[in-house]
Amino acid sequence: MDDRPDRPYDPAASRVEATARLPMSNCRLCNRSRLVPRHRIGAVTVQSCADCGYVQVAEQPEPEELHELYAPAYFDHGKYSDAFALRREHARRLAMMRRVGVRPGARVLDAGCATGDFIAAAGATYEMWGLDISEYAVARAREANPSAAERIRSGLVEQQDYPAGFFDAVVLWDVLEHLWDPVATCRRLAAALRPGGLLLVSTPNIGAWTARLMGRRWAFMTVPEHLGFFDRRTMTMLMEQRLGLRVVWWRTRGKWANLGFLMYKLRRVFPGAVPQALVDLFRGPGLRRLAVYVPTGDIQYAAARKPEESGTA
């Protein structure tokens, strides 16, 4: 049972105490230096680029901080434990792959595969490969996918020796926002794509009305776990200008939310407008299971194709 939605999010408590760190002076998407502070969350500065609009965390997490962040508990709890939501999400991703033309039998790399749930969901359709920085997650992914075990590796993209043009598709499901240098990582992934191959991503959409409304309290503004935030424009810029791909698909989706949790969140942001009694009512025994589809638009799905001719666009 996933009880996470009932726990208030406290950014300051969610991170290791910061040591003195130098803020980044350049935008990690366009490399220019006109950065404007946007939020201060605990010891973390979230800044936006005045030139391209990319939103990024200023301070690079220390290796030990990342180690702590992506400890086994990260993969055992949270969204990975909600089987129903996970199945629905897998179906959504598989439908997207079909629609953009990833054919059955295609060789697909799930970069940031975590415990291998998507590999399991897609394994009957595609030749799935997996990669994750967590050795613990990779061990679980191999257990869950014995026939693909040899194709699931741990480590960074930089450490892999995938031949150029090896994959028909690379999927980055909820991974981009965790990358310190998304351009560098995606360039390596794009190099491993065959001409005509597809890069597919899902990531929070900071251009969504919910993101604007909630500001630093936006559900995906979880720093320093999330290090970079894209909207449609910066996503297109990443794919087309920085990677030389052509965007062929872009959509946003909302999500199912528990009404009681929704009331609770609303009351936190607008205490005057939502009485506590209403929160209690929707979180009480009768109504606590009520869920509604909220068109939050704050998750984006994008796919981009590598040009057929070699030599980048």
Ligand SMILES: [Zn+2]
């Ligand atoms: Zn920029």
